[in-house]
Amino acid sequence: MSGCGCKTKDNKDVNIICRCEDITLEEIRAYIYDKGITDLEQLRRLLRVGMGPCQGRTCTPLIVREIAAATKEPVSDVPLTTFRPPTTPVKLGVLAGGDDND
Amino acid sequence: MIKTADAVVIGGGIIGCSTAYNLAKMGLKKVVLIEEKYIASGATGRCGAGMRMQWGTEPNAVLARDSVAMYETLEEELEYDDSIELKQEGYLLLAYNEKMVEQFHKNLGLQHKLGIPSRWVTPEEIKELVPHINLQGLHGATFCPKDGHCNPFKATDAYAQAAKRLGVEILTYTRVTKLLKEGDKISGVETTKGTILSPLVISCAGAYTRELGRMVGVELPIYPERHQILVTEPVEKLQGPMVMSFYHGIYCQQVPHGGFIMGLGDPNEVKDYNIKSSWQFMHEMAAKITFILPILKNLRVVRQWSGLYDLTPDKTQILGAIPEVPGFFVAAGFSGRGFMIAPVVGKLMAEVMLGQEPEYPIDMYGVKRFESGQLYVEPSVV
Ligand SMILES: Cc1cc2nc3c(=O)[nH]c(=O)nc-3n(C[C@H](O)[C@H](O)[C@H](O)COP(=O)(O)OP(=O)(O)OC[C@H]3O[C@@H](n4cnc5c(N)ncnc54)[C@H](O)[C@@H]3O)c2cc1C
Numbered sequence: 001m002s003g004c005g006c007k008t009k010d011n012k013d014v015n016i017i018c019r020c021e022d023i024t025l026e027e028i029r030a031y032i033y034d035k036g037i038t039d040l041e042q043l044r045r046l047l048r049v050g051m052g053p054c055q056g057r058t059c060t061p062l063i064v065r066e067i068a069a070a071t072k073e074p075v076s077d078v079p080l081t082t083f084r085p086p087t088t089p090v091k092l093g094v095l096a097g098g099d100d101n102d
Numbered sequence: 103m104i105k106t107a108d109a110v111v112i113g114g115g116i117i118g119c120s121t122a123y124n125l126a127k128m129g130l131k132k133v134v135l136i137e138e139k140y141i142a143s144g145a146t147g148r149c150g151a152g153m154r155m156q157w158g159t160e161p162n163a164v165l166a167r168d169s170v171a172m173y174e175t176l177e178e179e180l181e182y183d184d185s186i187e188l189k190q191e192g193y194l195l196l197a198y199n200e201k202m203v204e205q206f207h208k209n210l211g212l213q214h215k216l217g218i219p220s221r222w223v224t225p226e227e228i229k230e231l232v233p234h235i236n237l238q239g240l241h242g243a244t245f246c247p248k249d250g251h252c253n254p255f256k257a258t259d260a261y262a263q264a265a266k267r268l269g270v271e272i273l274t275y276t277r278v279t280k281l282l283k284e285g286d287k288i289s290g291v292e293t294t295k296g297t298i299l300s301p302l303v304i305s306c307a308g309a310y311t312r313e314l315g316r317m318v319g320v321e322l323p324i325y326p327e328r329h330q331i332l333v334t335e336p337v338e339k340l341q342g343p344m345v346m347s348f349y350h351g352i353y354c355q356q357v358p359h360g361g362f363i364m365g366l367g368d369p370n371e372v373k374d375y376n377i378k379s380s381w382q383f384m385h386e387m388a389a390k391i392t393f394i395l396p397i398l399k400n401l402r403v404v405r406q407w408s409g410l411y412d413l414t415p416d417k418t419q420i421l422g423a424i425p426e427v428p429g430f431f432v433a434a435g436f437s438g439r440g441f442m443i444a445p446v447v448g449k450l451m452a453e454v455m456l457g458q459e460p461e462y463p464i465d466m467y468g469v470k471r472f473e474s475g476q477l478y479v480e481p482s483v484v
Contacts, residue, residue, distance in 0.1 A: 052336075090403055
């Protein structure tokens with residue numbers, strides 16, 4: 001895992017895994033190892049990883065790797081989550097058929 | 103593999119987790135909870151997770167009133183090391199015609215009798231509560247400041263973790279395929295991972311409770327109905343209260359995390375287990391919400407999904423023993439309000455299953471009401 005160069009208050013390195021929701025590798029590992037939650041669906045819902053505007057494009061593969069390492073299963077065996085529309089965030093005003101003015 | 107248990111709870115939503123926790127808390131040693139997927143994968147994890155005391159029938163108003171009070175102290179009660187993200191900034195129920203004004207005043211009368219702090223608010227007062235609202239067509243609204251919202255994944259996790267600490271065994275990715283009987287009585291369940299013998303079995307399986315009933319020859323009047331919902335990107339805090347319009351069939355609230363969650367009840371929805379998302383929903387939702395709350399038009403939708411309501415003919419839940427099958431209990435048919443009343447329901451179900459006098463009389467929620475015609479038709483459902 002490559003570091004992002006971010007630091008905590010006490011100057012420790014942290015790895016931000018989910019940029020939308022600001023979730024670190026350390027937080028994800030705490031859920032996986034301390035709470036024993038190795039289900040991607042459940043991690044997403046408890047930590048909001050992958051729930052932000054990018055919908056998990058960056059973080060999901062990284063988390064899947066962490067889960068696979070913890071459960072000692074191949075990455076390909078980790079069940080993926082359901083993809084939900086829309087593919088890119090759309091404004092309510094556009095969906096309503098009105099003007100798209102900021 | 104055959105196991106034995108003192109009680110089996112079917113369903114890992116908020117109702118099953120609350121019931122399992124209460125059974126263990128009341129001293130039952132071997133409680134097994136069985137969930138087909140993961141905890142909160144059903145309606146619970148798909149719901150709006152709003153909680154309101156502003157109901158139109160006494161049974162619903164009482165269950166909601168006391169459950170909201172329990173949610174206020176849930177983190178301490180369950181020794182949860184995280185937050186359930188409780189927000190209490192009220193529900194605003196909008197009245198768009200005279201008939202609604204009349205019904206709402208009737209509801210307020212009932213709510214005041216029960217000590218619920220709701221009140222009538224004029225259009226001017228509405229504007230103070232939600233400055234960005236469009237007053238067009240509005241006659242007024244009712245408001246209860248104690249109504250609110252919390253995070254359904256966290257609340258269910260809180261119950262599940264507390265239940266585990268009390269010895270409850272939680273089996274996920276395990277499906278109940280058969281209910282077992284000995285004579286008339288329930289004697290256990292067959293699952294995809296083996297048989298569990300138990301003198302007490304409760305179905306907290308949401309709409310699927312109908313299918314479980316059928317396994318022991320009981321026809322429960324519970325109908326699945328898809329309800330769709332969406333969430334926007336998180337933004338700075340704009341809105342305190344939940345805004346709900348029965349006229350438009352919609353609700354919309356900003357959750358503490360910053361996103362707006364909104365949903366729509368479609369009167370033409372087919373009664374089946376379909377939970378696919380539709381584009382029509384997005385457009386209809388967007389059109390209605392940008393009429394009521396125009397500034398939301400600049401917010402981006404990040405995700406839509408849907409889940410099942412478990413509806414009954416009077417839109418009131420079925421709680422209690424199934425008389426034809428001793429040892430079999432049901433807590434389902436929540437008709438869109440199971441989340442907000444889960445703390446009380448779990449407690450009541452544990453009391454009834456253990457043969458104790460429940461805290462409230464629960465006969466009125468019994469399945470026999472559909473034969474006797476003693477229904478409680480709830481007027482205030484989206
Ligand atoms: C879009 C939407 C919005 C809603 N908004 C609100 C709201 O704002 N406030 C509110 O209070 N309520 C709301 N509700 C209703 C609320 O979600 C439900 O009433 C509540 O979550 C019920 O919880 P439950 O535990 O009974 O059911 P569920 O959460 O559905 O749990 C049942 C579980 O049983 C499992 N199961 C089913 N069959 C089997 C089997 N054979 N073996 C093993 N497991 C099985 C399922 O996998 C499921 O996880 C909403 C519902 C929807 C769909």
